[in-house]
Amino acid sequence: MAVKSQSPLVITVIVGLLALGVGLVIGYLLRPFKEPPAPHTSADQLWGIEAADDDKIAALDMLKDCSHLARENAVISKHLLENDVEACRAVTCDIPYPRTYVIYKLRGNDVIDLDGRLEDKAWKDVAWSDSFIDIQGREFPEPRLKTKVKMRYDYRFLYIGALLEEPDVWSNVTLHDGPVYQDNSFQILFDSRQSNVNYKEITINARGIVADLMMTKPYVDSGEPLQFWESDLVSEVYVHGSLNNPNSEDEYWTIEMAVPFSTLYQGSGASMNRSTPIHDETWRANFLRAQWSVKKRGTHYEKEKNSGTDWWGLIQFQDAEINSTHFMTSEKWVATNALLDTYSALQAFHAVTGRYTDRKELLHLPPYVFSGKCVDDISIKLDWSGFHVTVKPKGGNLEDGHIKADHFLWFGKEDMQYF
Known part of the structure; x- marks a missing residue:
């Protein structure tokens, strides 16, 4: 049976649809222009959170009105910045490190001749530490007299060199283990385990x-100085x-x-x-300079009052070419x-x-x-010693990290050993 062709009908439908589409486009382009509605600027939308109650709305409106005024005040602006930084760290977990120093192992024909002068090539090859800062903090003026250190090591010894402008x-004290701190002096503290206990001074x-x-724990935690400990060091000044x-x-x-x-x-x-030390082993270290003000009295000096400078940070031993590496950060740092x-x-x-x-x-x-982003969990248990975190x-x-009320800090199994 023959079928009648429907081509004219199909063409008619297509042409009609095209005409309708063109009409819609022209109508859209020729529509009357209207100003967009003004955005709602309530406190909850402005600050990106949903206000839960009237008090929160009032507080956020206050912040919107006065924040620029607060930031014009230097003291208040510093406080706001510190809080902003703390809030960011809760998300980024970017906890700043203190000052660090990489100690390079002596290699080949490197020799240190202990004469107090720091003129050996083994010393000249490595950098000085940054100059010491005031013990009260970085915001205080730099000390008038510069103090800085260098360090090297081999399989037996840690070598320390220090320069003190003066x-x-x-110097008055002449007896070993006497009150050397009462003179202008240089002090070193090493905590090889970073545990806050049994550190060396x-x-x-x-x-x-x-x-x-050896300090059983810090003075502030009622630590006891074990003066029978001997470093057996060799030194020259x-x-x-x-x-x-x-x-x-x-x-x-x-x-x-x-x-x-x-x-x-x-x-x-x-x-x-x-x-x-093994490669990349890290210790906590503290370097201090005790500096007394003096007056010249004829042929002797007379002390006036005490001041000091301080450098606290981390030292790290590396068996590598000098200046070929950098301080290696630790996964345990945030914890x-x-x-x-x-x-x-x-x-x-x-x-x-x-x-x-x-x-x-x-x-x-x-x-x-x-915040839950930097450590998985933190718990506090009260016990006979005070607390265990x-x-x-x-x-x-x-491994889990722990600290007790006596300042003892460790990871994994508790491990105490005095000698």
Whole structure:
């Protein structure tokens, strides 16, 4: 049976649709122009959150009106910035490191001749530390007299070189383990395990007299100085000028010392039972300069008052070509800081209330500690010692970190060993 062609009908439909489409486009382009509605600028939309109640709306409206005025005040602006930074760290977990120094191992024919002058090639090949800052903080003026250090190591010794600018070099203490800190002196503290316990303290004056001891824990935590501990170090001091002579113009004094690792590792626990550092091993270190103001009284000096400079940070041992590497950061850094910040918050709470608490909401903690982005969990248990804080590092690949009321900090199994 023959079928009648429908081509004319199809063409007619297509042409009609095209005409309709063109009409719609022309109509859209020729539509009357209207001003867009003004956006609603209530506080909840302006600040990107949904206001839960009238108080929140009022508070946000106040912030909108006065924030620019607050930022014009230098003191208030600094406070706002500090809070903004803390809030950002709760998200980024970017906890700043203190000053760091990489200690390079002696290689090949490198030799250090202990004469106090720091003129060996092994010293000249490595950089000085940054100059010491005031012990009160970076916001205080730089000390008038520069102090800086260098360090090297081999399989037996940690070598330390220091330069102290000084126009009047003097020293009175002459007995080993005497009150060397009462002279202008240079002090070193090493915590090889970063545990805040059993750290070593070495002080030396311009005569080369040494006082060395082991602290069971920091003085602020009622630590006991174990003065029977001996560093067995070898040292020499060089004075560019003259010692105890008010009539001479001095420039500086320098120190060279070699401290055996065998004594520095004492009391560091079974996990640090070794005689030399491994590559990338990191210690906490503190370097201080005790500086007394003096007046010249004829042929002797008379002390006036005390001041000081301080350099606190991390040192890291690296068996590598000099200046070929940089300080290696640690996966434990955020968890370590969370432990220390919680410890400080608990001690501050105790100072006000006379007791500790296991309720985190009562503590003044930085936001990163409880944001859930930087550490997985933090718990506080009260016990006979005061408290025991446990932090679960983010990711689950690291051992839990712990700190107690006596400031003892560790990761994994508790491991205490004095000798």
